[in-house]
Amino acid sequence: MTASVAVENLTKAYPAHTAVDHLTMSVPEGSVFGFLGPNGAGKTTTVRMILGFAKPTAGTVTVLGHDVSTYGDSELARLRRRIGFLPDVPGFYPWMSARDVLRFAASLVGVKGEALARRTDSLLDLAGLSDVRQKVGGYSRGMKQRLGIAQALIGAPDLLVLDEPTSALDPIGRKAVLDMVAGLRGRTTVFFSTHILGDVERVCDAVAILDEGRLVTEGSVEDLKTRYGGSSRYALDVTGDVARLRAVLGTEPWIGRLVDTATGVELTITDLDLARRRVPAIVAGLGIGLVRFEPIDVSLEDVFVSLVQRDA
Amino acid sequence: MTGIGPFLLKELREITKTWRVYVLPFTLLLCAVASPLLAKATPYLVSTVANLPLKLPDPTVTDAYAQWIKNLGQLALLVVIVSFASAVNGERSSGTASLALSKGLTPTAFIVAKVTSAVALVTVPTVLATVVMALVTRATFGQAPWRPLVGSTAVWLVLAIWSVTVVILLSTVLESTSATAGLGIAAWVALAALSAWGPAARWSPAGLVPAPATIAAGIDTPWVWPVVTGVVAAAVLVVVTALLMRRREL
Numbered sequence: 001m002t003a004s005v006a007v008e009n010l011t012k013a014y015p016a017h018t019a020v021d022h023l024t025m026s027v028p029e030g031s032v033f034g035f036l037g038p039n040g041a042g043k044t045t046t047v048r049m050i051l052g053f054a055k056p057t058a059g060t061v062t063v064l065g066h067d068v069s070t071y072g073d074s075e076l077a078r079l080r081r082r083i084g085f086l087p088d089v090p091g092f093y094p095w096m097s098a099r100d101v102l103r104f105a106a107s108l109v110g111v112k113g114e115a116l117a118r119r120t121d122s123l124l125d126l127a128g129l130s131d132v133r134q135k136v137g138g139y140s141r142g143m144k145q146r147l148g149i150a151q152a153l154i155g156a157p158d159l160l161v162l163d164e165p166t167s168a169l170d171p172i173g174r175k176a177v178l179d180m181v182a183g184l185r186g187r188t189t190v191f192f193s194t195h196i197l198g199d200v201e202r203v204c205d206a207v208a209i210l211d212e213g214r215l216v217t218e219g220s221v222e223d224l225k226t227r228y229g230g231s232s233r234y235a236l237d238v239t240g241d242v243a244r245l246r247a248v249l250g251t252e253p254w255i256g257r258l259v260d261t262a263t264g265v266e267l268t269i270t271d272l273d274l275a276r277r278r279v280p281a282i283v284a285g286l287g288i289g290l291v292r293f294e295p296i297d298v299s300l301e302d303v304f305v306s307l308v309q310r311d312a
Numbered sequence: 313m314t315g316i317g318p319f320l321l322k323e324l325r326e327i328t329k330t331w332r333v334y335v336l337p338f339t340l341l342l343c344a345v346a347s348p349l350l351a352k353a354t355p356y357l358v359s360t361v362a363n364l365p366l367k368l369p370d371p372t373v374t375d376a377y378a379q380w381i382k383n384l385g386q387l388a389l390l391v392v393i394v395s396f397a398s399a400v401n402g403e404r405s406s407g408t409a410s411l412a413l414s415k416g417l418t419p420t421a422f423i424v425a426k427v428t429s430a431v432a433l434v435t436v437p438t439v440l441a442t443v444v445m446a447l448v449t450r451a452t453f454g455q456a457p458w459r460p461l462v463g464s465t466a467v468w469l470v471l472a473i474w475s476v477t478v479v480i481l482l483s484t485v486l487e488s489t490s491a492t493a494g495l496g497i498a499a500w501v502a503l504a505a506l507s508a509w510g511p512a513a514r515w516s517p518a519g520l521v522p523a524p525a526t527i528a529a530g531i532d533t534p535w536v537w538p539v540v541t542g543v544v545a546a547a548v549l550v551v552v553t554a555l556l557m558r559r560r561e562l
Contacts, residue, residue, distance in 0.1 A: 051414060053562040073418040073558055077314040081416040091407020093322070095329040107318035108415035151411070 002029045003062070004159050004189035005050055010059035011214075012045050019045040021213035022059070027206075030186045034204035034221075035193040038308055042213040043193045044088060047163050050191070051085060052076040064139040064158055081109045084157035084188075088164040090148030094137025098129040098147050101136060102154055109155035123150035126180060128173075141168040150175060160184065161191045166199055178203050201300040211308045221300055228303045232256075232272060233296040236279065240288025248282055266296065315417035316425050322412075323429035332395065336433060338506040339391045340384075340441035347380035348449040373453045377528035380445055384468045385524065389500060392434060392472050393479050397493035400557070402482040410562045416486055423480070427550050430476045438469050452525050464528035467535050470542045471520035475500060477549035484553050484560070517542035 002028035012020040020042040027033040038041045048054040050067045061068045066079050092101055102120045106112070108153050111119060124130040127146040134138075136147065145168045152160060162181070166174045180270035181190055182203045192204060199208055201221055209216040209224075217224060238245060246265055249255055254275055269275040283290045325334050355368035356374070400423075403409035413422065442465045449456040479496040486492050506518040513519040519538030526533040 002549075048562065053410065053413070072371065074314060075418060077416040077418045080414055083414070085411075087410060087415040088405055091403075091409075091411055093326065093408055095326065103319065105411075105415055106320055107321075108315050108417055110414065155415070177418075265314055 001028055002065075003065070004029045004031075004064055005033075005191060006060075006062040007046070007050070008060050008062075009050060010046070010061060011057045013040070013057040014050060019213055020056075023210070023213070023215050024059075025208045025215055025218050027189060028192055029189055030183050031205045032181055032190040032192060032203050033080070033217050034043075034115070034200035034207040035210065036195065036197065036200055036207055036304060037192060037210035038195060041210045041308075043195075043210060044163060045213075046210070047161055047191075050161060051080065051083065081155060082158045084152035084155060084160040086145075086148045086152045086160075086162045086165050088167070090144055090145065090151075092136040092139075092144065094135060096136050096152070097134075098124060098127070098132060098136065101147060101151055105151040105154045111155055119154055119156070121157070123153055126150060126176075128176070130157045142170060142173050145169055146173060146177070155187060159189045159191065161193075164195070166194070166196060168203055174199070193265065197299070197301045197304055209304060209307055216307045223302050224300065224308060225298045228306055232269040233298065234267045234269055234275070235261065235285075235292060235294060235296050236267055236290075237261070237292040238283060238290055241286065244286055245283070245288060248286065252278065253281075254278070263291065313418055313421035313424060315412075315415070316421035319412060319417050319421060320425040320428055323425050324432065327429065327433055332433065336388070336395055337440070339388050340437045341444060343383040343388055344441040344445035345381060345382055345448055347445065348376040348452040351376040352452050357378055365450045371453075371472070373449060373455055373457065374460075374529055376453060377464065378525060380461075381464050381468065381524045381528045384465070385471075385521070388476060389472060390497070392475055393496040393500065394493050395433075396479045397431050397483060397496060398489040399430065399480050400488055401489055401492060402483075404562070405421060405487070408502055413562060416507050419560075420554040423484070423550065423554040423557050424447055427477060427553075430480065431473055434472050434476060435469060438465065438472070460528050460530050464524040467527060467539060468524040470539050470546075471517075471524070474517055474542045474546045474549075475522065477546040477553070481549050481553040481556070484556050486514035513538070515541065517545050 005027040008024050010020055011018065023046065035043055035046070045054065049056050050063055050068065052071060056069050063079060064082055066075070067077070068076065070077065071201050096104065099120060102123060103116065106116050127150040129143065129147060132143070136144070139147070145165065149165060152162070169177060178199060181192065184190055185205070192200065194200060201247065204221060206218070206220050208218040209226060211268040217228065219227065242264055246258060246260065249258055249265065249267070252270035254269060255267055256270045259266040278292055280290065325333065351371045354371060358368060398410070409422065413419065442461065446456040446461060462466065478499045479492060482492045482495050486495070503518050504521045506516070507513045507521040512532050513522060515537045516545055517538055519534065520542050523533050523535045527535060
């Protein structure tokens, strides 16, 4: 599959620290790609290099088939017209109305005539700002965020780069944005940088996790859950003497980790076939009742936390 | 210079939609109205304040023009410098620059549009204020010879445009608006100090500082080289600013 964004050995070093360190990843065309990482991981620096706002110290950035790292201003300007961008804190001219903002953005990317009127109206509807007469200077952060998404879409971009698009939104606004992002799948490549794991889990096809400037892992959400979340985590709930059960299970070689719960134990199993045979036998042998023995759903958050270990 | 048209239009609309439309034009109009009246009233004010039976010479048109140039050279120039101190760093810090540049506007177009709108904001009110100055002077003194007024104001306008380009360059390099304004004023003071050296006053933009006053007084003044070098220096500053903007990371 063609990559809309491909970075190879991308590095951005400042005198005091290295923000991005030999990052290599690719964003498939038409996908919704989640770019995850804790604060300070290097996400925004990567976004800036993808857009050509910052020059890499080393490595290459290819966007929509163009090597951005070697481009001059005019070439970059032409390429940026095909990219929609929402910064983490979008800035607008406070004297403009939402319609003014969209018209200004449209004039820069070359949208005019009937397309301008049609897109402006539909994007104002999407942002829930059609009936707002206030100037942008009086908008709440959520309203600015919604307007930011609308202006990013005005040029019907081939690539949409969203930096923390839902961070300032209430649950309803957030749902609207995520629905919109999901609706773009297949038509526009969405590069979705965030630290909100639930959003990624909900809309993204593929995910890259960044920590301290380095790529920790990359793959589909399900793939990551399988690889790192341990589909081998099982809940075992019983009635009866849990302490004896734990003591017996603690001696079994196919158990990696054993954690007490309110109603039994949580097991990390290293040999699932053996476990499926042995667990019912052990429970029966101890004469206690088996209530539940089933895999625990792993969330992206579990994967993220297991991969990105931080000192508190 | 991709995107210069829409961005310049935005800049010009911004002038009419914000405080900028009032401050500099109001200052220039105030100077235009007040300068002849102040010149006319000066002998009376001095004798009243000093409370002495002084017999001061009757004020003339030359006094009115001198007052006008003095006001332009101090008050108006200060307003010019402060008005444009946030031209670039203000847009960078508010995030509007990155939003516009992400839409295909080139850094060069960004700077050229900024300078063009700033020059327009200085030039148009200066022309209007000069007309008002001539009318008020004629009403007050019965005459208003155009040559010293237009000549001195035109040379001051070149100085103002040079100052605009200096301030926009500083605003591109510095993050702080107040530091930009402070260094802009320092550049103006340095130019004034340099003008005390004869060759600099004759052959360089430093001559733009004293020339308006002597032209207004009807004294034959060497203005050609200061104007030519001032315009060239302003153009060079715009090119340097555009290059600096291209190198700056957002």
